[in-house]
Amino acid sequence: MTNDIVSTSGHADEPVLTVRGLTKTYGRRPTWYRRHPHRLVAVNGIDLEVGPGETLGLVGESGAGKSTVGRLVLRLIEPDAGSIDLLGSDITTLRREELRRMRARATMVFQDPYTSLDPRMTILDSIAEPLLVQGGTGRSERYDKARSLVRRVGLNDAHVDRYPYEMSGGQLQRVAIARALITDPAFIVCDEPVAALDVSTQAQVINLLQDLQAERGISYLFISHDLRLVRLVADRVSVMRRGEVQETGPADRVFEAPEHAYTRELLAAIPGRTPRARRFAAPVGAAPAAPEPATGPALASAEEVVAPAQ
Ligand SMILES: Nc1ncnc2c1ncn2[C@@H]1O[C@H](COP(=O)(O)OP(=O)(O)OP(=O)(O)O)[C@@H](O)[C@H]1O
Ligand SMILES: [Mg+2]
Known part of the structure; x- marks a missing residue:
């Protein structure tokens, strides 16, 4: 039936998310008596694409607009302008019921699991809740x-x-991931998903996210201010500054041969990249590039790729 073909979310190689000219301003709108009220352009006409099974890293300094983008693409907040094509639908025009169905296919993991989970619900109830909201499933x-x-x-x-x-924080972030997965999403926005965790727990949670991606072909928009981490997990990277995307490219290219001066600045600010910083960081007598045991070899080797030892 042709209907089946139309109702799928597109071909295997079509982008899961395509964003064009996305803009969001905060503050009061101008009126006749307030022509120039304070308005902040948090996201200013950005373009993004995420392919099937791909991880797009979104990096940039604090206040660059990363979280605003993450919320906009799931329409947790309303854009002022631009188009968002998510899983074959223009999400900006979806009605309430269609949006509810979309929320099953595109979910989010936040930075702080203590505030993203309801403190009055048991772990099992929290994980099962999105299925209850979707309807159509029995309790058992x-x-x-x-x-x-x-x-x-x-x-x-x-x-x-x-x-x-x-x-613990790490256990709770696992709960948040299970909750994000229960409706079998094709796309997950991860907004600083390990920023609140200690380093060894970070590595475990990142490994879990990567394993789940390999198993289920999920696409991620992975938001982080931690460039080493993004270097490790992202296929492609977009660098944001003051609401605009400065450059986008394959992670290896962006980190090894950044085209934009701002990306070079961000890379230069990674702790441990300068010889002076390494002297401070390394205990006396220790090899400067020694991997931290808690981080595991993957994170340590990513640091070496970003900052080759001289
Ligand atoms: N609800 C809001 N009302 C007004 N301004 C907001 C609101 N949310 C965010 N902003 C502003 O929009 C800008 C972008 O914020 P956003 O949270 O997207 O940045 P970010 O890149 O995620 O930063 P961080 O790395 O600190 O999380 C900031 O200047 C912020 O103060
Ligand atoms: Mg943020």
Whole structure:
């Protein structure tokens, strides 16, 4: 049936997300008595694309507009201008019911799992809730799926009846990931997903996100101010500054041969890149480029690629 072809979210190599001219301003709109009120252009006409199974890294200094982009592309906030094609639909024109269905296919993992999870809900209820909101599933089906995800993200049955305050930050971020996965999304916005975690937990959560991507072909918009991390996880990178994308390219190219002066500035600011910084960072007698055991070899080697030892 032709209907089947039309109703799929596009061909395998079509972008999962295409953003054109996306703009968002905050502040009060001008009126006849207030011609020039304070308005802040948080996102200023940006273009982005994320392919199937791809990770697009979004980097830039604090206040560059990264989180605003993450929220806009899922229409958690409304854009002022621009088009957002997500999984074959123009998300800016979706009605409430269509948007609800889209929210199952495109989800989000936030920086702070303590505030993104309801403190009054058990872990299992939190994970199962998006299925309840979607409707169409029975209670036992929801809980069975939630339990299998609990195990998939590296937790166990002993955790399911706990409340968020009884869990560690790393465990809670695993819960947030399970919750984001339960509706089988094709696209996840990860906004600083490991920034609140200690280094060894960061590596575990990043490995989990990467394994899930390989298993399920999920596309990520991976927002982070940590360039070493983005270098490690992203296929392509967009560098943002003051609401604008300065450059976009394959991660290797952007990090090894940045075209834009701002990208070079950002790279130069990575701690440990200058000989002076390395002297401060390394304990006396230690090899300067020694990998931190807690980070695991992957993170340490990424640092070496970004900042080759001289
Ligand atoms: N709800 C809001 N109302 C007014 N201004 C806002 C709002 N949300 C964000 N901003 C402003 O928009 C700009 C971009 O913010 P955004 O949170 O997107 O930056 P970011 O790149 O995610 O920064 P960080 O790395 O610190 O998370 C900032 O100047 C911020 O102060
Ligand atoms: Mg942010």
